[in-house]
Amino acid sequence: MKSEQCEMENMNIYGAYIKENKGNISGSILGGSGVIINVTPPQRSEPEQNYKVQKYHGTPISDRFLGIASSVLSILSFFTGFQTIRQAITAITELSELSIKTTYNKYWVIAFVFSIVLTIVGWSLFIFVRKKIFWFPKISFFPVLVGVQGNKNRSVIAIIRLSGHCSKCNGILRFYNKPVAFKSDNGKPIRWQAVAECKRNENHKFAIDITDTNYLRI
DSSP states (O other): OHHHHHHHHHHHHHHHHHHHTTTOOOEEEEOGGGOEEEEOOOOOOOOOOOOEEEEEEEEEEEHHHHHHHHHHHHHHHHHHHHHHHHHHHHHHHHHHTTOSOOOOOHHHHHHHHHHHHHHHHHHHHHHHHHHTOEEOOSSTTSOEEEEEEOGGGOEEEEEEEEEOBOTTTOOBEEEEEEEEEEOTTTOOEEEEEEEEEESSOTTOEEEOOTTOGGGOOO
16 A cells, blocks of 8 residues: 555656656656656647738729629620520531631620630639638739628628748748649649748748638738
8 A cells, every 4th residue: 555655656746747847858757666657748839920911902892793793794605605606507507508708706706705714703703702711822922812801791802911020030921822732744733822931941931721811910
């Protein structure tokens, strides 16, 4: 009984020593009756990287406006696409009949391509604003877009400039979409990631969560 009490006291002493030193010891400690206590030092965490909004410019472009505009563009794309296909069929028929002149109008094709591009951009912006996430450009010179909560409970597009200093070397940070994965055959990028990269040392880079609106300190 006394032996067990002695071992418990030794364990308490060792535990108190470890707690006092905050785990900053390593190796093994031999306790009573050959009890071995393994102590693992804590892992050093990376310093927290903070950013701030240097410039902010709100826009009246809301998710509702983008939804309506994208819907109209979708209908326009369908109409111009139908006209383009109809003209193509007519032109092929006239050529097969050895007609000298065809009634093919190239402006329908231009309108179709233009409306398709605008439709894709419009729906992409709508989703991005509705989700209230960041959009980082692939070149750090350009500003960052973000969906924020506007008046009347609507999400709107805001144009911002982020700034900050590297937590490792105090260098100035630049913010952009950096390629992080490439094709093995030709080296073309296939995946990008929003990062804050130090201008002094490009190895000092920090991934940014595009859904974390806590970076917006407006």
